[in-house]
Amino acid sequence: MAVAPTGTNNYLQRQSSPSGLADVLNVILDKGLVIDIYLRVALVGIELLTVDARIVIASVDTYLRFAEAVNRMDLTQVGQQQTLPELVENLQESTAKKRTRGVLEGAKEKIFGDDEDEGQSEGGETRRARARSASGGASSGSSRASGSRSSGSRSSGSRSRSSSKS
Amino acid sequence: MPVPAGGHYLYGFVRSGDLPAKLGEGGVGLPPGPVECLAEGGVAALVTPLGPERVAPRRANLLAHADVLNRAFERATVLPLRFGFVLPDEAAVRHEIASRAGELAGLLDALQDRVEMHLSALYREERLLGEVLAENPAIAAAQRRLRGLPVAATHFERIRLGERVAQAVDAKRAADGAAVVRELERLSAAVAPEDPRHEHMVVNASFLVARDRLDEFDAAVERVSRERAERMHFRLLGPRPPHSFVDAARPLAGAR
Secondary structure (H helix, E strand, O other): OOOOOOOOOOOEEEEOOOOOHHHHHHHHOOOOEOOOOOEEOOOHHHHHHHHHHHHHHHOHHHHHHHHHHHHHOOHHHOOOOOOHHHHHHHHHOHHHHHHHHHHHHHHHHHHHOOHHHHHHHHHHHHHHHHHHHHHOOOOOHHHHHHHOOOOOOOOHHHHHHHHHHO | OOOOOOOEEEEEEEEOOOOOOEOOOOOOOOOOOOOEEEEEOOEEEEEEEOOOOOOOOOHHHHHHHHHHHHHHHOOOOEEEEEEEEEEOOHHHHHHHHHHOHHHHHHHHHHHOOEEEEEEEEEEOHHHHHHHHHHHOHHHHHHHHHHHOOOOHHHHHHHHHHHHHHHHHHHHHHHHHHHHHHHHHHOOOOEEEEOOOOOOOEEEEEEEEEEHHHHHHHHHHHHHHHHHOOOOEEEEEEEEEOOHHHOOOOOOOOOOO
């Protein structure tokens, strides 16, 4: 896919006015002058909301989300970062993204199979990266079925095949 | 403490004479109350005289507060108040203005012809986590080890992994966020950084920008965000009233 057309981009969104209640709350609840002599409308519920939004970042929930997200990551992307066109494609075509992920997961399973490969993972990363560029990224929807993470056994044959690639 | 019914709802302050005394409807209340500009000496308050009802923090009232300030901001220098302040009557409003006239006049001078621009940026998740894994071999090793194991049996290890990821993200955020702010700081009279509101948030800051430097500021944001397009996406909101810069305790660079 080509780079996004001139005039629009996927990296900077400009808004002249707040886009909803959330933007409004962000400025009028805890920013601005205060009057200390009289009374403020009871804001209990709303203030709790904004406090929650702040503390959520250092919570077990966040850690678990990060752990899950990082476990979803395919190591082929490490050391071979996505290019901008790829990102655009991923953002715009979620199905394509799934397909890509399916292929990558599948590739990983084929190459790594199971935990016994952990010891050679350093070399494995570069092999996988090469295997990915050799296969030209996402091309076949049929690999999707093989992207299932649960089975770690269909390994050895594929593994030797991919080794021969590198 | 319950708020008594009635009184004057306050939105903010402007200079006397910048706005007419009657500003139409569209204030807080149901139906939307009249918005008035109540002058006392050199400073005026934007208010809505309330009927017998109480102002609740409902959606319509919250939006009305922001809307009144935004409309005033189009025509005048405005000092926004937070949502929810009610004074008992007009005399109390006048007293409030008079008792802090110097502070308010000073802020109005400092904020004249200046607007607030809010910039936020989020990391693109896959790219961010890719960087974390590439830069932290220990995290990558833990990720590989946990990958095939059942979730229930590794709950606490996963929390620890996530915590390490969060710490790595924090470190990246500190460096990347500071770099963005640095590039825009020289075009701003002041910067008000805020805590991140999202775990992928890398920039969350308001900038006080002179109106005649807005084009320059916008071009700088465009450049800064384009340079980081693969790693983050940005949102620029404004111009808006200087909500983040009316705290008298916050020094304004180059304030008059």
